[in-house]
Amino acid sequence: MGRPKSYSRDAVVEKAMSVFWQNGYKATSVSDIVRETGLNTASMYKEFGDKEGLFSEALHHYRDHIIGPRYRILIDNPNMSGVEMFLRNVFLGAAKKEYKGCLMMNHLAQKNVIGPDAVKQVGAFCAEIESLVETALFNAQSDGEIGPEKDVAQLASFIVFCVHGTVLYGRHDEKKHMIPKFYDMIMQELRS
Amino acid sequence: MGRPKSYSRDAVVEKAMSVFWQNGYKATSVSDIVRETGLNTASMYKEFGDKEGLFSEALHHYRDHIIGPRYRILIDNPNMSGVEMFLRNVFLGAAKKEYKGCLMMNHLAQKNVIGPDAVKQVGAFCAEIESLVETALFNAQSDGEIGPEKDVAQLASFIVFCVHGTVLYGRHDEKKHMIPKFYDMIMQELRS
DNA sequence: GTTTTTTTAAAATAAATGTTTTAAAACGTT
């Protein structure tokens, strides 16, 4: 049934994700993408509809393959030790990341530049991760691992902010020394 | 001699800075700028040469009017109390900022998108503020206000990272609760 | 081997964007 594709959809999406991650949506042209991925322009439109469709796939890929696995540990362990493992993993992993920041968070302030679908996707993602952390903290509170007087929702957003806004967003990756400090700070805050 | 300008250069630069700050260099078109500033296209090219020239002026304005005054306190007091006043000022001021992040830091990872002059400007700015903090910390060390065993250069970059990467970069401005926490964390780190 | 289906390469189109030009309007100077 027809000529087979000469490209791998997954490989294209992954490469496109890298480019979008590196430059941002608006600063990435379709030409950039076809150059970097080797994908043919027509094939790109056939496969993804338009530039935003590909960006949307890139966001999915990011969620499923880059950030998702990091949160997996928190899904499997929605409790204090899950939070601790999650943070240790993220804070240590931050040093070896290729690109800077969180692809989603990087586009959070660009609602007028990325399309409405992407805006929704980013919003849903933020709500999702915050909820994950919140649930784990809530359970930790039930288990008596963090004080009953703590504002769990507030702590959750604080943690998400630190993780995505600062550590994943480590533009200054040469300054790795701050990473264990943030880890200590958060754990101290949780335990105090 | 000749028709006087109907615009104020300063007002134009300030408005342009806002737009660049809000959208980023690449996602801001010259049309956006002339619409927002009311400046005539030809006047813009006469006055600033090209888009990058205007961006460069915007960076200068940001440095001189937005960030500069924040660091003034550190220039006038290159010592421990200067650091403390500076941090308090920045951390409290962060809540009321109109736009998100540091205009310079926002473009740090966009070396291929902004022109070479702007890249230099951003680099110089980063070196400059780091040096300011470092000098103050060095003096604080001489004064015996922070321990002699502290790595002052490391602390300086940590502080700059926190201030610009996190607090000024407060995309999540609804989560203001973390601001005093960062302040406490840094002061505690300095004093411990 | 012909047909059928789909990909691909390259050119074509259309819109946005950066920049320049042209001529008219505005103002100070004489």
Added chain:
DNA sequence: AACGTTTTAAAACATTTATTTTAAAAAAAC
């Protein structure tokens, strides 16, 4: 009021960018 200079408005131009079209190439199905 005429002159010289500069701004301004609008159109023109060139380039980039997103998207579509066209026809040739490639492989599967019959």
